[in-house]
Amino acid sequence: MTYSLIAEAVALPNRLMPTDLALESGALVCLIGPNGSGKTSLLHALAGIGQPTGSVTIEGEVLNRLHPDERRRLFAFLPASRDANWPLSVAHVAALGLPSGAAPDAVDKVLDQLGLADLATRRIDHLSTGERSRVLIARALVANPKLLLLDEPVANLDPLWQLRLMDHLRRLAHEEKRAILLAVHDLDLAGLYADRLIIMNNRQIAADGDPATLLAGSHMPAIFGIERKDGSWRPFAGEAPTPSIGRSGRFQAG
Ligand SMILES: Nc1ncnc2c1ncn2[C@@H]1O[C@H](COP(=O)(O)OP(=O)(O)OP(=O)(O)O)[C@@H](O)[C@H]1O
Structure with a gap:
């Protein structure tokens, strides 16, 4: 079983150069880059936010022509903002990710997976930043969509929840054959x-x-200005080299 998202020369004016990209089911893809390098812009363009040029298709369906319910089944986007100052319960916010008519027991399941079962009736605007993050992640995961675009999902999470979430996302990719693209610092x-x-x-x-x-290559000093020394990342001391590795090893849609 393979499904794919194919973005053809998708771009955002002044924010993202035209780029083509294919994401496949079964793979967890991490998006890295310095501040302002375009990670959020790429996720926005793929999610159809900000009037991108070009087209994005999932399983042959053009994303921005899908009915909202169909979009929720196929794809979810977690924005970088965790504001969520809404007077709504945790369970209510998580349920916002479900298509109309979907069985509500998916909410209990996702709240349990994200350690939120005890907070289900609490208002999201009364929670800590990390707890709010997990609620918004629950909203993104609740419909178990085929494609997940997540902007810094581990931001604000404590070390244990960072690992738990990444383990969960890897399981979704490898065992349930979801396609996942996430930005991370x-x-x-x-x-x-x-x-x-x-x-x-x-x-x-x-x-x-x-x-x-890629993590051992010249992009780290050249783009990030850092190098690995004695097992830790340090500011790069030498003259920044020209990156030698291009867009090799790209996935193609299956
Ligand atoms: N709404 C916007 N309108 C115009 N330009 C924007 C907008 N949002 C971001 N930009 C610009 O687009 C470029 C890429 O920003 P983007 O937010 O995609 O970077 P990022 O890699 O996600 O950064 P960070 O790590 O800081 O979150 C930056 O130069 C930024 O100033």
């Missing part, structure tokens, strides 16, 4: 969990391929 977490790594720089994709290769 923690390079070690990306190295630990990514099946494929995309590096953004200057509002375009600078590299796309094997995580271990």
Whole structure:
């Protein structure tokens, strides 16, 4: 079983250079890059936010022509903002991710998976930042969509929940054959969990391929200005090299 998202030359004026991309079911893809490099812009363009040019298709369906219920079944987007100052219960917010008519027991399941069962009746605007994050992640996961676009899902989560969430997302990718693209700043977490790594720089994709290769390569000093020394990332001391690895190892849609 393979389904795919194919973005053809998708771009956002002044925010993202035209780029083509294919994401496949069964893979967890991490998106890394310095501040302002274009990670959120790429996720927005793929999610159809901000009037992107180009087209995005999932299983042959053009994303922005889908009925909202069909979109919820196929795809979910977690925005970077965790504001969520709404006077709504945790269970209510999680249920917002369900298509109309869907069985509500999916809400209990996802709240349980994200350690929110005891908070189900609490108002989201009365929760801590990390708890709110988990509620918004629950809303993104509740319909078990085939494609997940997640903007910094581990931001604000404590170390245990970062690992629990990444374990859960990897399980969704590998066992339930979901396609997952997530932005993350923690390079070690990306190295630990990514099946494929995309590096953004200057509002375009600078590299796309094997995580271990890319994390050990010249993009780290050249794009991030850091290098690994004695097992830790440090500011790069030398002259920044020119990146030598291009968009090798890209996935193609199956
Ligand atoms: N709404 C907007 N309108 C115009 N330009 C924007 C907008 N949002 C972001 N930009 C610009 O687009 C570029 C890419 O920003 P983007 O938010 O995609 O970066 P990012 O890699 O997600 O950064 P960060 O790690 O800081 O979240 C930046 O130069 C930014 O200033």
